[in-house]
Amino acid sequence: MNAAKSQRVITIARSWLGTPYHDQASLRGVGCDCLGLARGVWREVVGPEPFPIPPYSRDWGETGPREVLADGARRMMPEIAPSEAGPGALVLFRMKPRAIAKHVGILTGPDRFLHAYERLGVIEEPLNLSWRRRIAFAFLFPQR
Known part of the structure; x- marks a missing residue:
């Protein structure tokens, strides 16, 4: 991702700081969850969402044969190795061992990194070793 595009993604994402946490929502300043934050940034960086998001569970320990979130991201975004992810990249975290991202x-x-966290809303915080170890997938926002 070029520097100008990366900075645009970051600027838009930071405009969501302080948005309260609200499960399955995606309205800046009103409420969002982590996916809602990514969806809102997508709408400003790329354009309309390409397909509706079906309801999803909040269970971070969910297991299963499919990486549903990663599969959905692959339909719309170029995937890169997590080790190549830089500023402006979207990253998916596996919150528990053997669980899906x-x-x-x-x-x-x-x-x-910036994310929406229950009880805290949209925050920016250090990508410490604990968070870094949980990154399972990384993607780039495509051109408009």
Whole structure:
């Protein structure tokens, strides 16, 4: 991702800071969850969402044969190796060992990311080793 596009993604993502947490919502300043944050950034960076998002569970320990979130992202975004993900990349986290990836964040720097977290809303925080180890997939926002 070029520097200008990366900065645009980050600027838009940061405009969501302070948005309260609300499960399955995607309205800046009103409420969103982690996927809703990514969807809102998508709408401003790329355009209308290409397909409706079906209801989903909040269970971070969910297991199963399919990486539903990653499969959905692959339909719309170029996938990159997590080790190649830089500022502006969308990352998916596996919150529990052997569970499917169920949490989404946007990298804002080499050691920082932005995400929506229950009870805290949209926050930016350090991408410490605990978070970094949980990254399972990474994607780039496509061109408009």
